[in-house]
Amino acid sequence: MSSVVEVQNLAAGYDGREILRDVSLKVTAGDVVAVLGANGSGKSTLIRTILGLVPTLRGGIELFGTPQRRFRQWERIGYVPQRLGAGSGVPATVGEVVASGRLARRGVFRFPAKADKAAVREALTAVGLLDRIDDPVATLSGGQQQRTLIARALAGKPDLLVLDEPNAGVDAASQEAFAGALTRFAGDGGTILLVLHELGPLRPLIGRAVVVHDGRIAHEGTPPEPAGHHAEPDHEHLHPHAEEIKPAICEWAPTEQTKAY
Amino acid sequence: MELLAIPFMQRALVAALIIGLAAPALGIYLVQRRLSLIGDGIGHVALTGVGVGLLTNTSPVLTAVLVSIVGAVGVELIRERGRTSGDLALALLFYGGIAGGVLLVGLSDDSSTSLMQYLFGSLLTTSAEDLWVIGGLGAAVVAAMLVFRPALFALCNDEEYAKVSGLPVRTLNILLAVTTALTVTIAMRTVGLLLVSALMVVPVAAAQQVTRGFRSTMTLAMLIGVGAAGAGVLVSAEADTAPGATTVLLALAIFVGTAVGGSTVRRLRRRRGDSPVTSEPPDVVLHA
Numbered sequence: 001m002s003s004v005v006e007v008q009n010l011a012a013g014y015d016g017r018e019i020l021r022d023v024s025l026k027v028t029a030g031d032v033v034a035v036l037g038a039n040g041s042g043k044s045t046l047i048r049t050i051l052g053l054v055p056t057l058r059g060g061i062e063l064f065g066t067p068q069r070r071f072r073q074w075e076r077i078g079y080v081p082q083r084l085g086a087g088s089g090v091p092a093t094v095g096e097v098v099a100s101g102r103l104a105r106r107g108v109f110r111f112p113a114k115a116d117k118a119a120v121r122e123a124l125t126a127v128g129l130l131d132r133i134d135d136p137v138a139t140l141s142g143g144q145q146q147r148t149l150i151a152r153a154l155a156g157k158p159d160l161l162v163l164d165e166p167n168a169g170v171d172a173a174s175q176e177a178f179a180g181a182l183t184r185f186a187g188d189g190g191t192i193l194l195v196l197h198e199l200g201p202l203r204p205l206i207g208r209a210v211v212v213h214d215g216r217i218a219h220e221g222t223p224p225e226p227a228g229h230h231a232e233p234d235h236e237h238l239h240p241h242a243e244e245i246k247p248a249i250c251e252w253a254p255t256e257q258t259k260a261y
Numbered sequence: 262m263e264l265l266a267i268p269f270m271q272r273a274l275v276a277a278l279i280i281g282l283a284a285p286a287l288g289i290y291l292v293q294r295r296l297s298l299i300g301d302g303i304g305h306v307a308l309t310g311v312g313v314g315l316l317t318n319t320s321p322v323l324t325a326v327l328v329s330i331v332g333a334v335g336v337e338l339i340r341e342r343g344r345t346s347g348d349l350a351l352a353l354l355f356y357g358g359i360a361g362g363v364l365l366v367g368l369s370d371d372s373s374t375s376l377m378q379y380l381f382g383s384l385l386t387t388s389a390e391d392l393w394v395i396g397g398l399g400a401a402v403v404a405a406m407l408v409f410r411p412a413l414f415a416l417c418n419d420e421e422y423a424k425v426s427g428l429p430v431r432t433l434n435i436l437l438a439v440t441t442a443l444t445v446t447i448a449m450r451t452v453g454l455l456l457v458s459a460l461m462v463v464p465v466a467a468a469q470q471v472t473r474g475f476r477s478t479m480t481l482a483m484l485i486g487v488g489a490a491g492a493g494v495l496v497s498a499e500a501d502t503a504p505g506a507t508t509v510l511l512a513l514a515i516f517v518g519t520a521v522g523g524s525t526v527r528r529l530r531r532r533r534g535d536s537p538v539t540s541e542p543p544d545v546v547l548h549a
């Protein structure tokens with residue numbers, strides 16, 4: 001299996017303050033890996049360091065077998081940030097934002113061609129937002145904006161999807177639709193690395209879970225079956241209930257199946 | 262319009278039209294980034310450049326271009342580091358630039374008239390040579406802003422995403438900084454340094470009251486810019502007012518018009534009940 005992401009003894013942080021310490025992680029082609037952990041544990045920092053957005057202090061990162069510094073095939077990676085940046089001062093349509101996802105493939109100098117427009121429509125179909133293609137992004141709900149960002153990542157037809165809490169603020173039906181889109185992506189041989197708070201409808205898809213705690217990888221292994229109430233065979237997260245209001249990491253307390261480091 | 266038969270009026274009009282087109286083409290990216298006031302900061306720095314030119318007897322436009330490029334790239338580097346807040350960096354620029362400019366211009370021989378020219382514009386003194394410079398630089402600015410629109414849009418919309426897309430983020434940022442400096446210096450002839458930023462920002466603000474996308478906003482902003490600049494020259498000649506201030510006031514009038522028009526259209530649409538926002542089918546079923 002060829003390596004897609006390989007992180008070795010990584011230390012990284014902001015302004016010299018170390019957030020991640022001695023993190024090692026390997027993702028091979030076709031893997032679906034979930035990164036879990038409490039707020040502030042360093043999940044976003046981990047994937048942002050992998051993508052080169054946070055400076056590495058020590059250790060090595062390889063993307064598709066190339067050291068990250070020399071990596072140039074960015075069209076192979078689709079990134080969904082945790083939230084949209086500072087927010088735009090000028091209106092932009094959903095289609096225009098999603099079209100940004102084609103730039104890695106097309107380059108700076110070429111104008112959008114038929115294939116680019118088709119890919120944008122296809123990606124918007126996958127997240128169920130095709131009918132909003134000409135609407136200003138600002139008029140969409142938070143969950144719909146999140147789906148716009150997912151479509152932007154899908155539009156580039158990447159080999160690796162890196163998603164930071166793509167389900168935050170997305171309702172159950174959209175999560176199902178999104179799980180369908182990811183399942184198709186993985187079925188076509190795509191690799192997925194995603195930060196999650198709750199597995200929800202994505203659970204069957206996740207091959208491996210990595211729990212980040214205080215900047216280190218605390219546990220790694222196959223996702224354990226949900227404990228207690230959640231373990232009922234036909235339990236589905238269709239209705240909210242009080243038990244879920246607890247730190248997500250509780251659901252991921254180590255069990256026999258998760259190997260502790 | 263017999264005024265248009267006069268050569269200096271023709272030159273003034275052409276120069277104004279070029280700047281009216283170029284300033285919003287660049288300004289839209291600054292507004293998108295919420296850096297609407299950066300043009301003003303660079304304008305103040307350009308004044309220092311003018312002072313250097315007057316003092317050393319070289320072309321003030323040339324020295325203004327050079328000094329404001331240095332200033333703009335400097336601001337970009339500060340912004341990139343994220344050390345100083347954008348707001349504070351701008352304040353430092355404003356005061357340093359204007360103080361340096363006033364000081365240097367004061368040291369030169371023909372001080373007060375030239376200071377006024379650069380602060381408030383002197384469109385009617387545009388020479389044929391000036392026109393070539395304005396035309397060349399203006400065309401370069403417009404071309405760069407249109408050709409790189411997808412990349413610049415992605416950059417100003419979400420810089421981190423642009424980085425992960427492998428875009429040359431640093432180069433594009435410098436391109437924007439240099440273009441800002443060029444636009445400021447060519448526009449200082451028409452509206453003056455104190456009002457340069459208005460030509461970059463007001464047409465964009467006016468356009469976005471009635472548009473839904475980036476592309477349509479850019480097109481309309483450029484049209485508004487050209488319209489306001491052209492009308493500004495003609496009206497100011499008839500009414501004997503300052504062309505720069507007239508142009509900016511016309512652009513602001515268009516803004517008021519589109520703002521009122523846009524909100525009226527939206528209100529009518531809502532009242533007719535054909536709001537384009539359709540909600541998705543309910544997916545939450547409450548269990549009793």
Ligand SMILES: Nc1ncnc2c1ncn2[C@@H]1O[C@H](COP(=O)(O)OP(=O)(O)OP(=O)(O)O)[C@@H](O)[C@H]1O
Nearest residue numbers: 014015019037038039040041042043044045046082
């Ligand atoms: N841009 C930044 N500059 C400085 N410190 C930061 C920055 N971003 C995050 N941090 C710090 O890094 C630590 C880890 O943050 P990170 O965003 O990686 O957490 P997370 O696990 O993604 O949390 P969440 O679940 O809330 O998204 C936190 O202590 C945070 O304060």
Ligand SMILES: [Mg+2]
Nearest residue numbers: 043044082164
């Ligand atoms: Mg996070």
